[in-house]
Amino acid sequence: MYSGHNHPGIPMKYKFSEMLGYMKPSEIRELLKYASMPDFISFGGGMPNPLTFPMQDLKEIVDDVLDVSGKYALQYGNTGGLPELRTEISKMVMKTEGIKSEENEIIVTSGSQQGLYELGKIFLNRSDGVIVESPTYVGAISAFNANAGKMIPVEMDSEGIISDKVEEKLKSLTGRPEFPRFIYVIPNYQNPTGHTLNLDRRKHLLELSEKYQVPIVEDNPYGELRYSGKKLPSIKSLDKTGENVIYLGTFSKVMCPGLRIGYTVAPEAVISKLNLLKQALDLSSSTFSQYVAAEYLKRGVIYRQVPKTVELYSKKRNVMLNALEEHFPKDSTWSKPDGGMFIWATLDKKINTNQMLKTSIENGVGYVSGLAFSPDGSHTSSMRLNFTFSEEEEIVRGIKKLSNTIKNVATGITAT
Ligand SMILES: Cc1ncc(COP(=O)(O)O)c(C=O)c1O
Known part of the structure; x- marks a missing residue:
């Protein structure tokens, strides 16, 4: 039974619905808070790269829509x-x-x-x-x-x-x-x-x-x-x-x-x-x-924009795949996607990516841990890496840093 209304700091008069008991805050939203830290490299969000926003075309379209259909469009x-x-x-x-x-x-x-x-x-x-x-x-x-x-x-x-x-x-x-x-x-x-x-x-x-x-x-x-x-x-x-x-x-x-x-x-x-x-x-x-x-x-x-987006993202995907190949621990595996925005990496099963996240953020790199995408509490050694948002140079630097974090965490676990 959901007891949200008994939550500390929430006055008793607020009796929240049971439905809220089924929901949990998004780790990704939490992560976005760190995205503005200087030098922070985020592989966390699922955000498209703003370079792909068709700014000039949209400016013209917006003007025209207001001129021609403003009274309906608003x-x-x-x-x-x-x-x-x-x-x-x-x-x-x-x-x-x-x-x-x-x-x-x-x-x-x-x-x-x-x-x-x-x-x-x-x-x-x-x-x-x-x-x-x-x-x-x-x-x-x-x-x-x-x-x-x-x-x-x-x-x-x-x-x-x-x-x-x-x-x-x-x-x-x-x-x-x-x-x-x-x-x-x-x-x-x-x-x-x-x-x-x-x-x-x-x-x-x-x-x-x-x-x-x-x-x-x-x-x-x-x-x-x-x-x-x-x-x-x-x-x-x-x-x-x-x-x-x-x-x-x-x-x-x-x-x-x-x-x-x-x-x-x-x-x-x-x-x-x-x-x-x-x-x-x-x-x-x-x-x-x-x-x-x-x-x-x-x-x-749309048909002019999408090829440009594809060109930008496919380069970034290749950069991340190469960086993973070069730097990631040899006992990890990762997907090689034909498209989209994400690579899914799975580490040695003794590493819990959810627990490692804080250390990784302190070391300047964000990702989303596998648990966030798990319908049943599984995927605790996996992580989702977004390759579309960061600059190519940041992707390489971020994967290097993340690899070091993983290796240090793994050594720490082995040592204890
Ligand atoms: C698989 C999937 N479905 C749906 C959405 C929701 O997208 P939007 O609400 O922006 O259309 C997303 C966004 O990342 C997604 O990855």
């Missing part, structure tokens, strides 16, 4: 999203992911984070199960916890979630109260591991979705950030029924996160429920941001 908007933005999103997901959609199968959300929260809210009763990759996106854990979902972690390897293990879970949970309401996956350059789900497993998940009547939630914020490897079809585009997949996208990594525009593509039956809920959440996502995003797509700026 007004309340349609809950489901600006119709012209939905039209543009529909064209974009067809072009980039081969996803067919009508306007009434799309809802614009305040970031895809809001989409995740909403999905938790419309599908989950207390203790309903959700199959998640282990490890998975920390924001999804928060969103599902906030709706009292029960995480059902499934192991991953370098080819993504192991679909045979998903099948085992579905089989064993059939008829049980915690049978999953959906399967949540990040198939491309996953956060936090950087792994990509292979094609056979994408198809297998779809078969399982159909056989066990469990929808798949496909979260794809990083799909466009591909530096190597072949582009794989989205699970949604492989779904012939049009019913098995709920697809989440965002402008955060292909434009900028500050405008907070994400979207969900799903059968109308789902979208109408999301709409109903959104009326209670925020009435609509920012109308102004939606006008800007619509122009960003209409003018094709």
Whole structure:
């Protein structure tokens, strides 16, 4: 039972809801506090590099939006999203992911984070199960916890979630109260591991979705950030029924996160429920941001911007991979992502990355420990390293420092 209202310093009159008992503060947010220390190198945040923000184009777009549509752009908007933005999103997901959609199968959300929260809210009763990759996106854990979902972690390897293990879970949970309401996956350059789900497993998940009547939630914020490897079809585009997949996208990594525009593509039956809920959440996502995003797509700026982002990030990825090769302890392993923003490193199992974090921060380097992404308290010797934010020189210096911290901590453990 949650006893938040008995927390020291909180007056008894504030009786917080039980739901808060399921939530924990984000380690990443805590870390951001240190990001401004001089000389601090942060591999912690998941922030896009501001160099990729299309500043000049956005300036022109903002001016034009205010000149041409100001009185609408600054007004309340349609809950489901600006119709012209939905039209543009529909064209974009067809072009980039081969996803067919009508306007009434799309809802614009305040970031895809809001989409995740909403999905938790419309599908989950207390203790309903959700199959998640282990490890998975920390924001999804928060969103599902906030709706009292029960995480059902499934192991991953370098080819993504192991679909045979998903099948085992579905089989064993059939008829049980915690049978999953959906399967949540990040198939491309996953956060936090950087792994990509292979094609056979994408198809297998779809078969399982159909056989066990469990929808798949496909979260794809990083799909466009591909530096190597072949582009794989989205699970949604492989779904012939049009019913098995709920697809989440965002402008955060292909434009900028500050405008907070994400979207969900799903059968109308789902979208109408999301709409109903959104009326209670925020009435609509920012109308102004939606006008800007619509122009960003209409003018094709996105298709000029993304290649520049890819070029910048792929160099940084290579720099970090090389630095890891050169400096990291030989008993550690790390992912070699084909895209996205993160490398997942796993150290000798005697090292607890959560406990090591304070020392590492004191030595001037931040990361996020594996535990933050763990649905079940596992991954205690792993860490997520962001390679998109720091300068190349900082990446090398930071990995060197981090390697020294790890070696010192390991020696300390061995000595005691
Ligand atoms: C896997 C994943 N899903 C969703 C989000 C949320 O993104 P946003 O709310 O900015 O669209 C993120 C952000 O980092 C993410 O990594």
